[in-house]
Amino acid sequence: MALARPRRRRTAPGTRRDRRRVGDMAAKTDVYGDLRAPREMIGSTLVELIEAGEDVVVLDGDLGLSTRLGPVEDAHPDRLVQLGVAEQNAMGVATGLSYTGVRPVFVSMAMFALALPWTQLRQAAYAGAPVVVIGTHPGVDMGPDGGTHQCLEDLALARAIPELLVLTPADSAQTANAIAWAVRQREHPVYIRVGRHPVAQLYDPDAEFAPGGHEVIADHGGRALIVTEGSTASLGRDAADALAGRGIGARVVHLPSLKPLDADGIRAAASGCELVVTVENHSVIGGLGDAVCGVVGPQGAHVERIGTPDVFGMSATGDEMREAFGLTPDAVAARIAAWLSTPPLGGTAR
Amino acid sequence: MIHDAQAGHPGGSLSVIDLLAVIMLDKGRFTGDPDLRDWLVLAKGHAVPALYAMLVELGDLDESELASYRHLGSRLQGHPDRRKTPGVQVSTGHLGQGLSVALGIAMGERRRDSGLHVWAVAGEGDLHEGQSWEALMAAAHHGIGDLTVVVDANGLTQHGPVGRIMGLEPLAAKLESFGWATVEADGHDPIAFGAALDEVRADPRPGAVVARTVKGHGVSFMENVREWHSRGLDDDELRRALDEIGEG
Numbered sequence: 293m294a295l296a297r298p299r300r301r302r303t304a305p306g307t308r309r310d311r312r313r314v315g316d317m318a319a320k321t322d323v324y325g326d327l328r329a330p331r332e333m334i335g336s337t338l339v340e341l342i343e344a345g346e347d348v349v350v351l352d353g354d355l356g357l358s359t360r361l362g363p364v365e366d367a368h369p370d371r372l373v374q375l376g377v378a379e380q381n382a383m384g385v386a387t388g389l390s391y392t393g394v395r396p397v398f399v400s401m402a403m404f405a406l407a408l409p410w411t412q413l414r415q416a417a418y419a420g421a422p423v424v425v426i427g428t429h430p431g432v433d434m435g436p437d438g439g440t441h442q443c444l445e446d447l448a449l450a451r452a453i454p455e456l457l458v459l460t461p462a463d464s465a466q467t468a469n470a471i472a473w474a475v476r477q478r479e480h481p482v483y484i485r486v487g488r489h490p491v492a493q494l495y496d497p498d499a500e501f502a503p504g505g506h507e508v509i510a511d512h513g514g515r516a517l518i519v520t521e522g523s524t525a526s527l528g529r530d531a532a533d534a535l536a537g538r539g540i541g542a543r544v545v546h547l548p549s550l551k552p553l554d555a556d557g558i559r560a561a562a563s564g565c566e567l568v569v570t571v572e573n574h575s576v577i578g579g580l581g582d583a584v585c586g587v588v589g590p591q592g593a594h595v596e597r598i599g600t601p602d603v604f605g606m607s608a609t610g611d612e613m614r615e616a617f618g619l620t621p622d623a624v625a626a627r628i629a630a631w632l633s634t635p636p637l638g639g640t641a642r
Numbered sequence: 643m644i645h646d647a648q649a650g651h652p653g654g655s656l657s658v659i660d661l662l663a664v665i666m667l668d669k670g671r672f673t674g675d676p677d678l679r680d681w682l683v684l685a686k687g688h689a690v691p692a693l694y695a696m697l698v699e700l701g702d703l704d705e706s707e708l709a710s711y712r713h714l715g716s717r718l719q720g721h722p723d724r725r726k727t728p729g730v731q732v733s734t735g736h737l738g739q740g741l742s743v744a745l746g747i748a749m750g751e752r753r754r755d756s757g758l759h760v761w762a763v764a765g766e767g768d769l770h771e772g773q774s775w776e777a778l779m780a781a782a783h784h785g786i787g788d789l790t791v792v793v794d795a796n797g798l799t800q801h802g803p804v805g806r807i808m809g810l811e812p813l814a815a816k817l818e819s820f821g822w823a824t825v826e827a828d829g830h831d832p833i834a835f836g837a838a839l840d841e842v843r844a845d846p847r848p849g850a851v852v853a854r855t856v857k858g859h860g861v862s863f864m865e866n867v868r869e870w871h872s873r874g875l876d877d878d879e880l881r882r883a884l885d886e887i888g889e890g
Contacts, residue, residue, distance in 0.1 A: 375780055376779075381773055384741075384746060385742050385745050388742070391743075392754065396746070419723075419724055419725065420724070
C-alpha cells in the first residue's frame with residue numbers, strides 16, 4: 293500500500309500545503325510555529341474537494357466555528373447545511389443524502405459526531421451508506437470543557453461497528469489527504485478522527501492517503517516498538533528520541549487507520565522487540581492498545597498500553613490533561629525505560 | 643409470511659398495508675427504471691411484511707419467496723434491508739430514524755432536481771423518538787417540499803394504547819405547528835386517504851397525513867388487540883384470518 297513517506301524531523305514551514313488557503317481565524321489559533329492542529333485542514337480541504345467537482349454537502353450541528361468549517365461557509369455557503377444541535381438527525385440525513393450520490397460529510401466534535409449518534413451511524417453502516425463522519429477534539433483535546441465532552445471512547449465505539457473504516461491521520465497534511473480519500477471513495481462509511489491539539493508535521497502534503505498499512509516514523513533500534521494512532525504519532529516519535537538519548541533504541545510506527553488494521557505490518561515491526569507499547573489519546577479500553585494486543589498478543593509479545601485509564605476526564609487544559617495521564621514524551625519514555633528494566637513474564641515478540 | 647416465520651408484526655402490517663397500496667400502487671411512481679422511481683421509507687420497519695406484499699405486486703419479488711421471511715439465509719429480513727432485498731430502497735428498523743433518512747434523500751433529490759418524491763411511512767412509535775421531531779423541524783426549516791410523511795396512527799403501540807403509553811395527541815396540530823401541511827384522513831378509505839395525499843402534495847410545505855387506522859385491520863380477532871403487535875399465527879389462526887380478508 294503506497295503510504296506517504298514521512299518526514300523524520302519537523303519540517304520547515306513553507307511547503308505548498310502551508311501556503312494554501314486557510315481561514316484567518318484558523319491561522320491565528322491553529323498554527324504554532326511548526327506545530328499545527330489537524331482540524332485546521334477540515335474546511336479548506338472540503339473547499340478544495342468542492343472546487344475539484346466533488347458533490348460534497350457538509351452537515352454542521354452548530355459547531356462550525358470549532359470544527360473549522362468557516363472556509364466552506366465563506367466560499368460555498370450552499371454546500372454547508374445547518375442542522376442545528378440535532379446530531380441524530382444529522383447522521384440520518386447524511387445516510388439519506390448518500391443514497392442520492394451526494395458525498396455527505398458530517399463534522400462535529402467526536403462526542404457528538406460519533407458517540408451521541410452511534411446507533412444512527414451503525415444503521416448507516418448496516419445499510420452500506422458511504423457517509424463520511426469527521427470527529428474533532430478527540431480524547432483529552434477538549435480540555436477545559438471537562439469530562440462530559442472529552443471523548444475518550446470514540447475509537448472503541450467506532451471499531452465496534454462492522455464495515456466502518458476508522459482513520460487516524462497523524463498531522464495536518466495526512467488529515468487533509470485522509471478527508472480527500474474518504475470523500476472520493478464511495479464504497480465505505482468512514483470515521484475520521486481529527487485532533488485539535490497542535491502536532492508536528494510528519495507527512496508529505498502531496499502524498500496520497502491509503503487506509504491500512506503502517507509507517508515507521510522513527511527507528512533508533514528494536515528494543516521497544518511504540519505504536520501510535522494519529523494524534524499521538526509525534527508524541528511517540530519524541531518519546532523515542534528521548535529514549536535514544538538514554539541509549540535505548542526504540543522504533544515508532546504510526547497507523548493511519550485502525551480499520552483496516554495492518555496486522556501483518558504490526559507483527560513484522562514488533563518482531564524481535566522486547567516490548568510493544570501503544571500510545572493513544574483515548575481510553576486504554578477498546579482503542580489502539582486493544583487492537584494491537586489482538587494482533588501481537590497471540591504471539592506472546594509483552595504489550596503495555598498507554599492512554600487514559602478507565603476513568604472520565606475532567607476540566608483542565610489539554611496540556612495539563614496530558615501531563616496528568618502521562619501522555620508526554622518524557623513520561624512515555626520513562627515508563628518504557630522502566631518496563632524494559634523489568635523482565636516481563638512472557639517472552640519476546642516473535 | 644408471519645405464519646411461516648412464526649414471528650413478525652401482523653398488527654402493524656395490517657394497519658399500514660392499505661396506506662402502502664395507495665402510495666406505491668397509485669399515487670407514487672414505483673415501477674420501471676429503479677433510478678426514476680420515487681422513494682419509499684418504511685420508518686416503521688417492523689411492518690415489513692406489508693412492504694414485501696407490495697414488492698410482489700410491483701414485480702420486484704416473487705410470491706414464492708415470501709415464505710422465507712425471517713429464515714436463515716433469506717433475502718427477506720425481519721426489517722427492511724436495501725442490501726438484501728430487491729425493491730427495498732431504504733434500510734430501517736430503529737424507530738425514529740427513518741424520517742431523517744427520508745429528509746436526507748429529499749435534500750439529495752432536490753440538489754439534483756430530479757423531481758422524485760419521498761414518501762415516509764411512520765408509526766406512532768416513531769414519533770415517540772425525539773429524533774423524528776428533529777427531522778420534522780429540519781424539513782420545514784429547509785423548506786423541503788418533495789417529502790410526504792404518512793403517520794399510520796393505529797392508536798396502539800406494543801404495550802397498549804398510545805394515549806396510555808405516551809400521548810401524541812393532538813398529533814395533527816403538532817405537525818402543523820412544526821411547519822408541515824397536515825391533513826387527517828381515514829387510512830382504510832383509499833379515496834379519502836388518496837385525496838389527503840394530493841392535498842398535502844399541492845402545498846409547497848412538506849406534507850403530513852395523519853392516517854387513522856386500525857391495528858390488525860381486517861382480522862376481527864387481531865383488531866385493536868395489543869398481543870398481535872408481535873407474534874406469529876398458528877394454522878387455525880391463519881385459516882381464520884385468510885377467510886376474513888377474503889384470501890382463504
